[in-house]
Amino acid sequence: MKQKTIILTGGGTAGHVSLNQAIIPSLLKEGYKVHYIGSNDGIEKELITQSFPELPYHSIASGKLRRYFSMKNFTDPFKVLAGVGQAFSVIRKVKPTMIFSKGGFVSVPVVVAAKLAKIPVVIHESDVSPGLANKIALPFSSHVFTIFQDTLKYLPSEQATCTGSIVREQLFEGNAIRGKKLCGFTDDKKVLLVMGGSLGSVVLNDSLRSNLPELLAAYNVIHLCGKGNVDTSLESLKGYKQFDYVTSELPDLLYAADLVVSRAGSNSIFEFLALKKPMLLVPLSATKSRGDQILNANIFERQGFAHVLEEEMLSKSTFMKAINTLSKKSGEYVDAMKKAESPKTPAEMVSLILQYEK
Secondary structure, three states, X not given: OOOOEEEEEOOOOHHHOHHHHHHHHHHHHOOOEEEEEEEOOOHHHHHHHHXXXXXXXXXXXXXXXXXXXXXXXHOHHHHHHHHHHHHHHHHHHHXXXXXXXXXXXXXHHHHHHHHHOOOOEEEEEOOOOOOHHHHHHHHHOOEEEEOOHHHHHHOOHHHEEEOOOEOOHHHHHOOHHHHHHHHOOOOOOEEEEEEOOOOOOHHHHHHHHHOHHHHHHHEEEEEEOOOOOOOHHHOOOOOEEEEOOOOOOHHHHHHHOOEEEEOOOHHHHHHHHHOOOOEEEOOOOOOOOOOHHHHHHHHHHHOOOEXXXXXXXXXXXXXXXXXXXXXXXXXXXXXXXXXXXXXXXXXXXXXHHHHHOO
């Protein structure tokens, strides 16, 4: 029997790649040949080629879809058209039975090309309100899966299903001892993990570092500060470990953490939920995003999973006050998270996706 092929796409941020990373091993186990279509310079290329060097990776042109005025709005449509042609060429060559799209700007030309090639497309939306790329992709898709039940009100009922969260199995292979050893922590202080994501880390970095003397009196601090944001003048501080970016080490660092401070991207917060980590969420402000992280954070706060500090209210003093609140109420958050629905496994998600193959 000829081996079946599936194409995955999605990129622009780590959140648009992480689910694809999670399901690739299950697809390979099912006997599928997996190809990936992404941009040439996006984070998806680095993440996929490093994690799965054996996978064919196809780079295409990708224009950014902006909600604001920019001269590039007049030129980027031509990049999208070029990307459609390039994606169509890849699709015709590898002959996939279906395409799975995680969203992001690079996915748009792939989804359009799939429609032209009459290949079924399944898309996935992680946030409460659909992103612009997925809104554009919706008419070209067979089905869309969501994490949040609230997302279904934005989508045609016959075309959408809420699956709940999907968490990669490697996440549960973390080890707290390995994580602390990696950071050089040798005492019994609680561990605070602060991460800003691939975008929007600067204000979190500043708030954390301005409070370091007080924080280090009570905590060991793991700081995922973003590429190019390591402060070499702080590297000798005992109990403070900086990383610009981590991949395979993240499960160990999460297991080592007692408290987490993060932006409110849905992939990350559901991983914290799965590991029962009390979290302080500082969502990207509406002026810096389309407001999706605010919706994500508010839902988690209503369910008792997290404490939320709006970015507009973030300062040296409010950051420290929020950390203290998180610490005091950490037991309440853990109790609430224990009652939450268990996440789906990647294998379960793959079974749902493959229902729509050609």
